[in-house]
Amino acid sequence: MIIQITESSPYTIATVNVTEANLEWSEAFKQQMMQLIDSGHKKVIVSFEKVSYVDSSFLGALVASLKHAISQHADIMLTHLNKDVANLLQLIRLDKVFTIYPTNAAAMQQ
């Protein structure tokens, strides 16, 4: 599984299970995120603690998941972004569309 699921009601933590989140994993990630949202999970925290690099295909899958989440009245939060990934999100203004927290605990306090 590209994401490892941990329940912490009402939150669901989806930890991305690869170091390089790239084209090879983007489709599987998108499908698993869609399934997660379709099965009723409303507050999904995507943790990037294992991830050192994210390519544009994976970002596309992440944004497609967010679009689907919004249509299902669900929310996706991002945590544990490393400096490079956080910087990239800020540069292309994805920081405006995702809520980003340093840790899972910080996301769950909101």
Place this chain on the structure above:
Amino acid sequence: MNKQNNKSILIVDDNLLMLKVIEKNFADDGFICYTAGSAEEGLEVLQRTVPSVILSDYEMPGLNGFEFREKVLAHERTQHIPFVFLTAHDNTQLRLKGLDLQAIDYITKDTPFPVIVSKVNNILLSLRQQHLQSVEELKKAANALQYTAVPRQLPVLDEWELHYMYQSFQDYPGGDFIDCIKVNQHLTYCVIGDVVGKKWKAWFFTFGILSYIRSAIRLCVLDNQVSPAAILQKINYVIGEDETLQDILCSLGIILIDTNTSHVLYAGAGDLPLLIYRQQQQVQERVQHNGILLGLQKDATYTDIEITLQKGDIITAFTDGLIDMKVNDVSTTDYDGFALYIQALLKTSTQFTYLKQALEQQTFIDDATLLWIKNI
């Protein structure tokens, strides 16, 4: 992770001695080897990586080789991996069953190890050749349709210099595009963008998006709406309305050059910040917009940024392929590092050919595109 241009193999066999010996033979031939003592372990390996080929025993405790093959075929991510059975049996019925499961070949266990390695190499070579042939056919078809994501010729403007660099990823067309549209005597729009995704899928959608951009620009100018932000807003709305583009996300920067003035107007949607090199001061500025990717929110708003360029000043706009690189085989993204590199090149020479030659010597891990606008 499957490395670029490297062969990798997943070997599945419950006979651990056999597993070790086969692994050594493939490793000696330059393969990255993943080993599994059972089909279940093999499936676990496939969660983490996509090898170039799978070599699997047939008779194993737990899932046998055929059941393993069925599971590999059931997943979109793994179903295309060439699969070879390695078995003690040379039994026609077994062979037929395996071939029904789209196994590429059978190799019996009494085959000398160097021959096993050669056979697998031949399979990979033959598949690679078939793949290259298909890609060539697609490229020919695309060329025949005159679908290009970069302009054949850039407009010539008084006192402005326009150039671009485009490098496809491993010779595949991707989602990057550039265009320069001269709408009247003094107004020219330069656009640079990237459809999210890689290779053919992204490339295919660039044409839909490019058509919208060209139409939107011309229709807006007809309505005396020259603002790049207004154009972005219209394109974003139309992409949101078009069902065929529902899953498509695209970054786009639009730069309007008015040759009557030394100003340009810029609006961006999820593209990387522009760089402006001030020749006289030899400093570089970064211009960041506030707009989100096209296709994300139908009602998103965009704003124009006015930039004044003195003689000799240069704008460089580029796609994310230029800031992604591999360092010691680890992928990384470094906008700041790339900006410093551009500045260093421009301090040495403000000729486009110098910058282009330097960039073309780099190895990129995605398609890489740069637009150059200079006030001369």
